[in-house]
């Protein structure tokens with residue numbers, strides 16, 4: 001789900017930085033696989049818009065990416081295996097844009113478990129300010145669906161370009 005009621009509606013810049021909280025990677029996948037799946041999820045939005053995403057190694061990144069379980073320091077504890085898979089805060093300072101993945105899930109790069117690329121693409125939509133869509137073809141549909149060819153719909157492209 002998205003918590004944009006806490007944050008603003010959009011970033012006031014086109015270059016958006018992200019970083020991982022070191023030590024908060026999942027053990028389901030090699031680190032470089034996590035890095036490339038996350039990079040691919042960002043590139044979906046970069047290709048659809050005028051936004052660019054830069055990985056940062058300093059404290060000041062816009063979007064902090066981490067894998068956490070249960071109670072993890074915000075008001076939205078995760079719920080163990082299945083159920084909620086991840087959440088992201090809408091654009092803004094501090095927690096704004098931060099994206100948390102439930103590490104009680106089995107994260108994969110394929111068809112089994114939950115595909116990290118698919119979930120990250122959805123979450124980064126929220127981190128950019130998008131809300132859920134009732135259109136099942138949309139990346140912002142609130143229920144997980146396994147990876148498919150064209151993940152992003154024309155509605156998603158229209159929505160991100162209406163915002164930026």
Ligand SMILES: CNC(=O)[C@@H](NC(=O)[C@H](CC(C)C)CN(O)C=O)C(C)(C)C
Nearest residue numbers: 001083084085086087119122142143144
């Ligand atoms: C398998 N479990 C689900 O399909 C669950 N949905 C999610 O975990 C959403 C993320 C998916 C769409 C990647 C939560 N969300 O909206 C985050 O921004 C439930 C539908 C059970 C809530």
Ligand SMILES: [Ca+2]
Nearest residue numbers: 080082084102
């Ligand atoms: Ca869960």
Ligand SMILES: [Zn+2]
Nearest residue numbers: 001002126142
């Ligand atoms: Zn969502």
Ligand SMILES: [Zn+2]
Nearest residue numbers: 072074076100
């Ligand atoms: Zn959280």
